[in-house]
Amino acid sequence: MLVDIGVNLSNKRFKDDVGNVLQRAQQTQISKLVLTGTSIVESHAVIALCEQYSDRFPDMLFATCGIHPHDADDLRADSIDRLRALAAHPQIVAIGETGLDFNRNFSSPRAQQVAFEAQLELAIELNMxxxxxxxxxxxxxxxxxxHYRDQITAGVIHCFTGDKKTLFSYLDLDLHIGITGWVCDERRGLELQKIVHNIPLQRLMIETDAPYLLPRNMPSKPSDRRNEPAFLPYVVQAIAAARSESADEITAATAATAMQFFNFNRAM
Ligand SMILES: [Zn+2]
Structure with missing residues (x-):
């Protein structure tokens, strides 16, 4: 059993074949997917997907609702109220995607911090x-x-790609770490391959971040270069190799960690 904690299933690259993508995920023993909500509109969209496919794939689909740092400039006076309403949906299991991205500054750093703190406070209020x-x-x-850590129930830094010092700083705050196909990259993933063994298994979770970050260790890659949840085992493989552990161990441990982190049993 595998849990993919980060899937951008409302991305337009999935619009024609969501059912097939989910079926391939199921055939690959992916038992749960957490769809990423990146704005008010996208959060609505991932909830709609959860509802639409719930009958065909029972207990498999969950989602987050939040405002991505790239969309922080769009924060309005009523945005947090709207997220609070969305978060009441039974398949919403976390607040986010939120945080800071000073790499491209698609939204101003000031707006990003305001949106991040507002979402931290919402997560604290809702105990999510x-x-x-x-x-x-x-x-x-x-x-x-x-500043907020004492009040936060739990938090994951998804798609971690930072250095050792940053990794230890997040772990010191008792946060979880999400690892994507970045670790499969024989060039830019090298540093991550060297430090991934430092993440305790009860803090490690895995994700495809599909349709992005196609694992570079796939023997044959789809011609459209689109990543999908069914490719999650390649992330497991790369982590297992880097940690000198078995793929089965990584699979079981990351699934158990995700079950606890997202409290799926309560959500269902
Ligand atoms: Zn992200």
Whole structure:
């Protein structure tokens, strides 16, 4: 049993074949998928997908609702109220994707911090875990998280690609770490391959971040280069090799960690 904690299933690259993508995920023993909500509109969209496919794939689909740092400029006076209403949906299991991205600054750093803190406070109020993104913003993200950490139930830094010092800083705050196909990259994933063994199994979760980050260790890659949940075993393989553990161990441990982190049993 595998759990993919980050799937952008509302992305337009999936619009024609969601059912087939989910069927292939099921055939690959992916028992649960957490669809990522990145804005109010996308959060509505992932909830709609959860509802639409619930009969065909029972207890398999869950989602987050939040405002991605790239969309932080769109935060309005009523945005948090709208997220609070969305979060009441039984298949919403976390607040996010939220955090800071100073790599491209698609939204202003100031707006990103305002949106991040507002979502941290919402997660605290609702007693829900956080699904977080961070790129080139670790010092500020850590500073904000240190301020709120005591009140936060749990939080995952998804698609972690930082260095050892940053990894240890997040682990010191007792946060979870999400690893994607970045670790499969024989060039830019090298540093991550060297440090991934430092993540305790009860803090490690895995994700495809599909349709992005197609695992580079796939022997034959789809011609459209689209990543999908059924390719999650390649992420497991790369982590297992880097940690000198078996793929079965990584599969079982990350699934158990995700079950606890997202409290799926309660959600269902
Ligand atoms: Zn992200």
């Amino acid at each position: 875990p956080l699904f977080m993104h961070e790129r080139d913003a670790a010092p500020r993200q850590l500073e904000i998280l240190r």
